[in-house]
Amino acid sequence: MCRAGVSLWPRPSPSWTPVVGRVLREALTGPLSGHQVMLMVDDGVQRSLSLDLLLTGLTSPTVLLHTTTHNTDNHFTTQQLPTAQDVLLVVVGTGSPWLLWSPPGWLSPRAVLVLVAAQTCSARKHFQSPLLQNTPSVALLCLNHKPQTPEYSTYSVMNHFPLSANPEPVLLGTWHPDTFTTLEDLFQDQFQDFGGTGLRATLIPLDKPNVFQRDDGELDGLSVRILATMAYWLNFTYSYNIVSAATWGIRLENGSYDGMLGVVQRKESHMVINNYAITYQRVKDFDCSVSYFLEGYGMILKDPPPLPHWQSIFYPFTGIVWAAVGGIVILTTLAYYFVNMRGLRLPMILSFLDVLKSLLSQSVSQEPLVWVSRGLLGLWLLATWVLRVSYTSNLMAFLTVPTIQAPLDSLEQLAESDLR
Incomplete structure (x- = not known):
């Protein structure tokens, strides 16, 4: 239970006040039980009712609003308000609080129950308030006062249908917790018939x-x-x-x-x-209908033209791989030249050609005599064999199998692509 900005203490009450407290507690523990309830009690009623005693032991989640605050849009933050406003319960006296006539924008309850804690009840005036006019389900409890036995006074449950041919308040019956046990018993949709x-x-x-x-x-x-x-x-x-x-x-x-x-x-x-x-x-x-039409958005792009045939020799490897192969050829040429300085004494140009021949599936011109040179050349021949097989396989696949560009599945892929 959450209470905001209201001081609660028992005060002397008129003879009919116990009836108000009993009906209020019966409503909170009866048809409103288990629902999110936002409770607002008029200042004059607070001076007559012991709300501390009334709200003790309630199981329904209840939020108590301050009644003298007129800054309706900024008084509460979203953290202070309930996430779901099932029922708004307003206890009024002889007047009509601001919440009924100037409801804030965040207030959209499923139903509104007004309990009149006064001997006189202006049902027509309450039903004309903007909040009750625009809420689908409303109910009004007016006191049936009996001066001889005030403790046995009862309440009348009233409703109205503003769009019907007769918009006058309608009597639903006399309040009793065994009669009005659920929300459906207490509230009726006031817009179920627009009356032509x-x-x-x-x-x-x-x-x-x-x-x-x-x-x-x-x-x-x-x-x-x-x-x-x-x-x-x-x-x-x-x-x-x-x-x-x-x-x-x-x-x-x-x-x-x-x-x-x-x-x-x-x-x-x-x-x-x-x-x-x-x-x-x-x-x-605005009041919007539920969504009944779903519309999607899509993008259509023209397939890019195929690569020119002269570019097919470069397609199997990416630019980074080609750059890496060129760098490795240079490093291997230098290493092969220096390890052969005591043996074959190959010039730099011949060392480069021997390294390059293996990439083109050609045999080397001379067999090195030094074991270090032989080991280096063997490793290079194995590496070039892997490169040749990879290149040839990718090239055959590119020339014989038609390529289909992967579709773009998101705007991020479109932004990262080189398409205009």
């Missing part, structure tokens, strides 16, 4: 296969058919706002968007049904 509401969809009909115009002028495409299916399932009508010369939408420095996303941001349209790349900034500023 008319929505406006902005689009560019130049986005095959998602949105395009057929030869008869009618719109068609994957997104158009998905919209028609959604309208049938969710009971809403729709009209098109066709634009021909608009951009998809780029976020400007002042936080606003241009293009089609700007139309939605200014509430001139309800949605855009074109194909959009899902980015972090767009998901942060």
Whole structure:
């Protein structure tokens, strides 16, 4: 359990306060048990409830928010906030806290439960707050006060469907932990039926296969058919706002968007049904659908032309190997010349020719008499035999077997290649 910036101590409470504490604890240990809960308690309620006693022994992970902080975007860091915000539980008094009317950008709970800890309950006002209007699942608990027996007071569970024909609060029943045992019992999707509401969809009909115009002028495409299916399932009508010369939408420095996303941001349209790349900034500023179209990117390069025939004699060895062979020939010539100074006394040019002959499968002109010279020459003949076999084999393979260049599998390989 994590608590942030709230002082907790027991205070004298009205006669109905034990009912609030009991219902709050039943909710945390009942349908909200096992879910990530973010709890916010109004300051006036904190002076009446002993939250220390209330939160002791809870098994659900609970984060307690400070209610007087209005710096909603910067008060908490990402390390202080829960990674998953399943349920937001707000305990209010006679007023309505800032969290309902000015929700920060990082707050996107799956469901919101509002518990009214006051004898009067303005259900319609709470349901009109932006947070409850935009959260898929909401529920409101209002006190049923009985002056004769306040300890037996009960709570009414209410919901509302803002897009239905009758957007008034709907009574789901009387709170009891045996009746509302799961999230599905307590919360109902308030957008399960749009009540025939008319929505406006902005689009560019130049986005095959998602949105395009057929030869008869009618719109068609994957997104158009998905919209028609959604309208049938969710009971809403729709009209098109066709634009021909608009951009998809780029976020400007002042936080606003241009293009089609700007139309939605200014509430001139309800949605855009074109194909959009899902980015972090767009998901942060707009409600995006799940990804249903996967598009890949590839590169096509022309095969390089074959090497000229005159280069085939150099192909079997790389430039480093050719340079190494040249250096070894020079060193071997010098060594062969110096070891023969007491025997054959070969000139430098003849020593070089004898060393070179072995590379060309030719016999040496004279057999050395000194054993050191014979050993050096034998090692050189063995080395040149390996070089000749390697060169000849690679050359035959190059001339007889067609070569296929290895494909480029990454951008790094493309950058390291000599292709333009």
